[in-house]
Amino acid sequence: MRVTEMLRLYATPASVYSCKVRLALALKGLEWEEVAPPGGYGSAAYRALVPQGTVPAIDHDGFVLAESDAIVEYLDDIGAGRPLLPADPQPRARARALSRFIDTRLEPSARALFPAVGVAGSPPAAAREALARHLATLDGLAGSGPWLAGPAPGLPDCGLWAVSSVVAMLDRVLGLGLEVPSPGPAGELPAEVAGHLAAYRAALDGWAAAKGAAR
Ligand SMILES: N[C@@H](CCC(=O)N[C@@H](CS)C(=O)NCC(=O)O)C(=O)O
Structure with a gap:
């Protein structure tokens, strides 16, 4: 650019x-x-x-x-910055499919639990199970790694970092007992994204607190 x-x-x-x-x-x-x-x-x-x-x-x-x-x-x-999709057609298609799965299946199943935030009582079991099922499916979709799209972090990792932050917030405030996906190899985030993700997590915490969720 x-x-x-x-x-x-x-x-x-x-x-x-x-x-x-x-x-x-x-x-x-x-x-x-x-x-x-x-x-x-x-x-x-x-x-x-x-x-x-x-x-x-x-x-x-x-x-x-x-x-x-x-x-x-x-x-x-248009060649703006580092590519976030692999160049070869098959890994490229897999990366796109993973990103679509995260956006259209995993994220909505997390979002379905939003109405339970700040509400007394157990979260709806069916919604918790649907989220757990989509997290398990994601495990099965991930390739040989180390990142979701292969040797370098890419588009599906960006989606998963964002949605995992939502899952982690829901897990904490609703006591879901879910395993939040690891951000990548050795559980570490690339340095370029860490500050942005920390700010997003703080915004999510603020949203949950405004709904009356206990920390
Ligand atoms: N498929 C869209 C989803 C975007 C989306 O739903 N964004 C939400 C905020 S996270 C929004 O704008 N909601 C307001 C609305 O749908 O009117 C994308 O990947 O950008």
């Missing part, structure tokens, strides 16, 4: 998909300007810019794009 180009990220602090793209930009080694969606996500003002009304979205020199996977794939396609 040329230095003259502008990359803006529309994002909010507690949004899991915003976190995923923020981590991807950091892992790529890019610089970006982060702004809140004008009027909030879903607002008419924001929809005038981003028809889906969702975060994250980017504005790359006037080219506006929503959908977290599409954003990262676009940045890979």
